[in-house]
Amino acid sequence: MWAIGIHGGAGAAATASEQAEERALDAALAWAERELARGASALDVAQGAIRLLEDSGAFVAGKGSSPNSAGDWELDASLCDGATRRCGAIAALRGAYPPIAIARAVMERTRHVLIAGEGALAFARECGFTLIDAPAAFFAPVRRASAAGTVGAVVLDAAGRIAAGTSTGGTFGKRPGRVGDSPIVGAGSWADAEVGVSCTGEGEYFIRVAAAHAVALRRREMSLTLDDALGRTLAEIAELGGKGGIIAVDRSGTLARAFNSQAMRLATAHSDGTRRVVVARSVPQNRS
Secondary structure, three states, X not given: OOEEEEEEEEEOOOOOOHHHHHHHHHHHHHHHHHHHHOOOOHHHHHHHHHHHHHHHOOOOOHHHOOOOOOOOOOEEEEEEXXXXXXXXXXXXXXXXXOHHHHHHHHHHHXXXXXXXXXXXXXXXXXXXXXXXXXXXXXXXXXXXOOOOOOEEEEEEOOOOOEXXXXXXXXXXXXXXXXXXXXXXXXXXXXXXXXXXXXEEEOHHHHXXXXXXXXXXXXXXXXXXXXXXXXXXXXXXXXXXXXXXXXEEEEOOOOEEEEEOOOEEEEEEEEOOOOEEEEEEEOOOOEOO
């Protein structure tokens, strides 16, 4: 048994790039289904699906990212391996690509979890990742009225391992050096032996409630269903004034989502043959 959930951000209900978003989600999901069916690891599939979304240019992540208020591109990403509790992340990365692969390299090539700014660029250069000399030519910013477009994945593989990851270019016109929840393990991403979580939305609020870990904690300590754990976490965010969405998978293969924005871009599949790619519209805290 395996299961996967992918998101392309939570925000505005309608965008000019909606068809491109759905095509990118569908392609990433199809690739992930093939990999999981042949026995690939949750960690490899989470990274690979996110990488495809980064490369698509359809989301405010990877090549679709937009510059900050100073005209610079700063990328954030995190990746978590639930089986080992290893994780890696990069924040405010300028001049190197792809962010999710560099985050994994932090996990596997260093004793650290998060490397930021100039240190992240130096690390990426040391590891031989693509360096970006002309960012304005490399990136193709998504023009959208809202800040939706963070991408993420949660995966359960056939061996029962769970992984999760998140990648973003951050909010439009952000202050230089601003870091949201996406690269913060426990806020934007979380995976352990029982659950994997990826978040998207107004990152400051997700950090304030440690959203991704809060889902896992509520699931474990309060014995809540996955739907209820997501719903309560998002309700806490809403009480503070924040908006966004969360996806999660648990060890039984249950996939869940919750969002309180106008819409959330989603793709899910399960080894039982169920499959869905959709821009889901709100009712607030919509779930499946």
